[in-house]
Amino acid sequence: TQLLEQSPQFLSIQEGENLTVYCNSSSVFSSLQWYRQEPGEGPVLLVTVVTGGEVKKLKRLTFQFGDARKDSSLHITAAQTGDTGLYLCARTGGFKTIFGAGTRLFVKA
Amino acid sequence: ETGVTQSPTHLIKTRGQQVTLRCSSQSGHNTVSWYQQALGQGPQFIFQYYREEENGRGNFPPRFSGLQFPNYSSELNVNALELDDSALYLCASSLALGSNTGELFFGEGSRLTVL
Numbered sequence: 219t220q221l222l223e224q225s226p227q228f229l230s231i232q233e234g235e236n237l238t239v240y241c242n243s244s245s246v247f248s249s250l251q252w253y254r255q256e257p258g259e260g261p262v263l264l265v266t267v268v269t270g271g272e273v274k275k276l277k278r279l280t281f282q283f284g285d286a287r288k289d290s291s292l293h294i295t296a297a298q299t300g301d302t303g304l305y306l307c308a309r310t311g312g313f314k315t316i317f318g319a320g321t322r323l324f325v326k327a
Numbered sequence: 328e329t330g331v332t333q334s335p336t337h338l339i340k341t342r343g344q345q346v347t348l349r350c351s352s353q354s355g356h357n358t359v360s361w362y363q364q365a366l367g368q369g370p371q372f373i374f375q376y377y378r379e380e381e382n383g384r385g386n387f388p389p390r391f392s393g394l395q396f397p398n399y400s401s402e403l404n405v406n407a408l409e410l411d412d413s414a415l416y417l418c419a420s421s422l423a424l425g426s427n428t429g430e431l432f433f434g435e436g437s438r439l440t441v442l
Contacts, residue, residue, distance in 0.1 A: 222369075224369075251430075253431075258435065259433075259435050259436075260331070260417050260419070260433025260434050260435055260436055261370070261417075261431075261433050262433070263430045263431065263432075266430070306369050306370070310429075312383075313375050313377075313382050313383040314360070314372045314375060314383050314385070315360070315372070315431055316372060317362075317369035317370045317371075317372075318369050319367075319368050319369045320368075320369045322367075
């Protein structure tokens, strides 16, 4: 059972387009992480957000944590083919990290 | 500094058999977590080991068991394999700080197919 809902499940866009993916929960996160997983590899951490309303930027990627700390979004500007992959949000706190089902992004050249 | 390595990368088993998957954690990390990732899904938490003791467990039956060794490497054992056990098994190491696990560093996974 996934406690985190990610949307959309799948996204196929052209290179250069912008996109936003979402992560929602019915309960409050103590902290939230975004990972990217490329085919044949394990997930790699992109960012950790802790404070409600926090915005972090990583080059063309912008991460936002909701004020109530129940939701988060990832916005990619001018997507590139190298952005293709599975984007996973994860709630942390305590001994285990729980992942959502992910958004599978495919960027076409 | 070496990253997380897992072996084998791929394997095929039949129903009822047993399998052992191995993981070497990143240098300096004292915690290992195991995840099962079915096709099209996110990783599902199996269990975590900290200083050779199981530190928490997800919703997996007892036929999923593990070990952590003094050098912090780890094994995942699955007995009486079922078809639904077919998945990518991911090992992640981390440095536990207080009660938080922090960033997870994943290996490339072991892809298990059960026929």
